[in-house]
Amino acid sequence: KPAYKEDIKATRESLPCFRSRSDLLTMVRDNQVCIIVGETGSGKTTQLPQYLYEDGFSNDGRIIGVTQPRRVAAMSVAKRVAQEMDVPLKEEVGYSIRFEDFSSPKTRIKFMTDGILLREALLDNNLDKYSCIIIDEAHERTLSTDVLLGILRTLLQRRKDLKLIITSATMNAAKFSKFFGNAPQFTIPGRTFPVEVNYSKYPVVDYVEAAVKQAVSIHMTTSIQSGDILIFMTGQEDIEVTADAIREKLVEVYRKKDQISTFEEIENIEIFPIYSALDPELQNRIFKKLDETKRKIVIATNIAETSLTIDGIRYVIDCGYSKLKVYNPRIGLDSLAITPIALANANQRSGRAGRTGPGVAYRLYTEESADNDMYASPIPEIQRTSLSNTVLLLKSLHIKDVINFPFLDSPPIQTLLNSLYELWTMGAIDNFGYLTKFGTDMSKLPLQPALSKILLNSIRYGCSEEMLVIVSMLSIPQVFRRPKEREKESDQARSRFFVAQSDHLTLLNVYLQLSSNRFSPKWCDKHFVQYKSLQKAEDIRKQLLRVMQKQNFSLKSAGSNWDVIRQCICTGFSHQAAKLSGLKKYVHLRTGMHTLIHPTSALYGMGDLPGYVIYNELLMTSTEYLVCVTAVDPFWLMESGLLLYDIKRIEESKETSDG
Numbered sequence: 062k063p064a065y066k067e068d069i070k071a072t073r074e075s076l077p078c079f080r081s082r083s084d085l086l087t088m089v090r091d092n093q094v095c096i097i098v099g100e101t102g103s104g105k106t107t108q109l110p111q112y113l114y115e116d117g118f119s120n121d122g123r124i125i126g127v128t129q130p131r132r133v134a135a136m137s138v139a140k141r142v143a144q145e146m147d148v149p150l151k152e153e154v155g156y157s158i159r160f161e162d163f164s165s166p167k168t169r170i171k172f173m174t175d176g177i178l179l180r181e182a183l184l185d186n187n188l189d190k191y192s193c194i195i196i197d198e199a200h201e202r203t204l205s206t207d208v209l210l211g212i213l214r215t216l217l218q219r220r221k222d223l224k225l226i227i228t229s230a231t232m233n234a235a236k237f238s239k240f241f242g243n244a245p246q247f248t249i250p251g252r253t254f255p256v257e258v259n260y261s262k263y264p265v266v267d268y269v270e271a272a273v274k275q276a277v278s279i280h281m282t283t284s285i286q287s288g289d290i291l292i293f294m295t296g297q298e299d300i301e302v303t304a305d306a307i308r309e310k311l312v313e314v315y316r317k318k319d320q321i322s323t324f325e326e327i328e329n330i331e332i333f334p335i336y337s338a339l340d341p342e343l344q345n346r347i348f349k350k351l352d353e354t355k356r357k358i359v360i361a362t363n364i365a366e367t368s369l370t371i372d373g374i375r376y377v378i379d380c381g382y383s384k385l386k387v388y389n390p391r392i393g394l395d396s397l398a399i400t401p402i403a404l405a406n407a408n409q410r411s412g413r414a415g416r417t418g419p420g421v422a423y424r425l426y427t428e429e430s431a432d433n434d435m436y437a438s439p440i441p442e443i444q445r446t447s448l449s450n451t452v453l454l455l456k457s458l459h460i461k462d463v464i465n466f467p468f469l470d471s472p473p474i475q476t477l478l479n480s481l482y483e484l485w486t487m488g489a490i491d492n493f494g495y496l497t498k499f500g501t502d503m504s505k506l507p508l509q510p511a512l513s514k515i516l517l518n519s520i521r522y523g524c525s526e527e528m529l530v531i532v533s534m535l536s537i538p539q540v541f542r543r544p545k546e547r548e549k550e551s552d553q554a555r556s557r558f559f560v561a562q563s564d565h566l567t568l569l570n571v572y573l574q575l576s577s578n579r580f581s582p583k584w585c586d587k588h589f590v591q592y593k594s595l596q597k598a599e600d601i602r603k604q605l606l607r608v609m610q611k612q613n614f615s616l617k618s619a620g621s622n623w624d625v626i627r628q629c630i631c632t633g634f635s636h637q638a639a640k641l642s643g644l645k646k647y648v649h650l651r652t653g654m655h656t657l658i659h660p661t662s663a664l665y666g667m668g669d670l671p672g673y674v675i676y677n678e679l680l681m682t683s684t685e686y687l688v689c690v691t692a693v694d695p696f697w698l699m700e701s702g703l704l705l706y707d708i709k710r711i712e713e714s715k716e717t718s719d720g
C-alpha cells in the first residue's frame with residue numbers, strides 16, 4: 062500500500078507550467094510551430110500533452126505525439142501521464158520504443174523515442190495520424206531529433222494543419238526558432254533556487270572514490286530532512302561500483318558508531334541506481350516518496366540531467382564525464398568513449414540541486430579543468446557518429462541529395478561520404494546514388510546496416526533461422542549475469558556455452574539451449590543467464606521474423622553446418638575485420654589500429670588464435686578491445702570485398718607516415 066496518497070490535481074496545478082496553460086494553448090492555436098523553453102521539472106513533458114488533449118487537439122481521433130531522446134524517459138513519462146489521467150497504460154496514453162510497442166488504436170497521447178517517429182515517417186511520409194508533434198528535449202540534439210527537425214521543416218509545407226512544438230532547456234532555443242522561420246519562443250517562468258557550486262581543489266584521480274567520499278560526508282554531516290543526493294556517473298559499471306562502495310563505506314562508518322554489521326541494518330538511507338539497461342520496474346522506483354526518516358541517494362547517467370526530474374534533490378555530485386558515442390571519420394568507426402562533459406551539461410547537472418530549495422553541487426574536477434578542458438556546449442550527435450543508418454533512411458524517404466539536406470548543423474562532409482561509401486560497398490545504393498532493391502529491404506529492418514545485411518544475406522546462405530537469433534541476441538544489453546560475490550562461478554558457467562571460434566555462435570548456443578529448456582527462468586538462474594534479457598531477445602526475434610515473413614522471404618535453417626553462419630556474418634562485417642599480428646594483438650584491417658580480444662570472449666585465452674576475425678563492437682578504454690568476435694577465413698573476407706584494398710591502404714599509409 063502506498064504510504065502516501067498523492068493528490069494528483071494539486072500536484073499538477075503546482076507545476077510552473079500550469080500558470081501558463083492558457084497562454085501556451087493560445088500560442089499553439091495561433092502558430093504552426095512554437096518553441097517552448099522551461100527549466101527541468103516545470104512540467105513540459107508531462108503537462109503539455111495533457112493540455113493539448115484537454116483542449117481537443119485529438120478529438121478527431123488523431124494523435125498527439127511526443128518524442129523523447131531516451132527509451133527510459135519515453136516509458137517512464139508515459140506511465141506517469143497515464144497515472145495522472147487515471148487511465149490504464151496503452152489505452153489513451155501509450156508509448157512506443159524500438160521493439161516495444163505499448164500503444165493501441167485507442168491511444169491519443171503517444172510517447173516515443175525520436176527514432177520511432179523517424180521510422181514512422183518512412184511508412185507514412187505525411188505522418189497523417191498526428192495532429193500535433195512535440196519534439197521534446199530538443200536541446201539534447203540527438204541524431205534522430207536533428208534529422209526529424211529537417212524532415213518536419215519540409216513536411217509542414219504539405220501539412221498546414223500539423224502543429225509542431227519544440228521544447229528545450231534554455232540552450233539552443235534561439236537556433237530552433239531561426240531554423241523554423243523565426244517561430245515564436247515562449248519561456249515558462251520558473252522558480253529555481255540558488256545552487257552553491259564547489260569545485261575540487263586538486264585534480265581527482267578516481268572519481269568513483271571521490272563521489273563515495275563526498276556522498277558519505279554529506280550524509281553524515283547534514284540532516285536527513287535537508288534533502289536527497291543525486292550523483293552523476295557515466296554508465297552502468299561505475300554506477301554499480303559507486304552504489305556498492307557507498308554501502309560498504311556506510312557500514313564501516315556506522316559500525317564504529319552503532320555496532321551494525323550489514324547495510325540492511327542502516328535504516329535511514331536508500332540507494333537507487335538509474336541507467337538505460339536497468340530493469341524498467343527498478344527504474345520507476347526512483348520516483349518513490351520515502352518517509353521523512355529516510356534519505357534517497359540516486360546514482361544516474363546523464364539521463365537525470367534533463368530527461369527525468371526527481372523531486373527533493375538538494376545535493377548534486379558530478380563526476381564531470383559522460384559516455385558518448387563518437388565517430389572517427391578518419392578511421393570510419395563508432396565507439397563508446399568516456400569523455401568530459403560540456404559546461405552547459407555541468408550547469409544542468411548542478412541545477413538539479415536547486416529545484417525545491419537552495420542546493421549545493423560538488424564538481425569532482427578543478428575549476429581550471431572546467432575552464433580549459435570543457436566545451437561551452439556539447440557537440441551534437443550528428444557531428445560525432447556514423448551516419449550510415451541516417452543516409453539509408455534519407456534515401457528511403459526519396460531524399461537523393463543528402464549532402465544538401467536541411468541539417469540544423471551540418472555533419473562533417475567526410476562522415477557523409479564515408480557513409481555513402483559504406484552503403485555502396487554493402488550494395489544498398491548503386492553507382493548513381495539511388496537506393497537498390499537490397500537497400501530498400503535493409504531500410505525496412507529496424508537494425509544497424511551491418512545487421513540488416515547479414516540477416517538479408519542469410520536467405521541466400523540458408524541460415525535465416527539462426528541469423529534471426531544472433532541478430533536478436535546482439536540487440537539486447539546483457540546476456541549473462543555476473544554477480545559480484547560469484548564472479549568465478551559465473552565466468553565458469555559462461556564458458557560452458559563457448560563455441561570455439563565464435564562469440565556470435567556462442568550467443569546462438571545459449572539461445573538454443575534455453576529454448577530446449579522451454580525458456581525456463583530456473584534454468585537461466587542456474588546458468589547465470591539473464592532471464593529477462595533473453596525474453597526480450599525472443600520478443601525481438603519474433604518481431605524481426607514477422608518483418609521478414611511479410612516480405613515472403615524463404616527462411617531456412619543451416620542445421621548443423623555452422624560454418625555457413627560464420628561465412629554469412631562475414632558478409633556484413635568486412636569493414637570490422639582484424640588480422641592477428643604477434644602473439645595476442647590484432648591489427649584492424651581498415652585502419653592499422655592495434656587491439657586486443659576482450660576477456661569475455663570465447664576466443665580469449667585460446668591457445669591458437671585465429672588469423673582473421675570480425676567483431677561486432679569496439680570498446681575504447683585505456684586499451685582498445687574487440688567485443689563479440691568471430692574467426693573468419695580470409696578468403697571469405699576477400700569475397701566480401703574490402704580486404705585487398707584495405708591491406709594495400711594500410712601499407713601505403715605506413716609508407717607516408719614513415720617517410
Ligand code: ADP
Pocket residue numbers: 076099100101102103104105106107108137138140141348367368369370371372
Ligand atoms: P519537464 O519536462 O519540464 O522537465 P516534467 O513534466 O518531466 O518536467 O516533470 C514535472 C513533474 O512531474 C516533476 O515534479 C516530476 O518529478 C514529476 N514526475 C515526472 N515523472 C514522474 C513519475 N514517473 N513519477 C512521479 N513523478 C513524476
Ligand code: MG
Pocket residue numbers: 102105106107197367368
Ligand atoms: Mg521533460
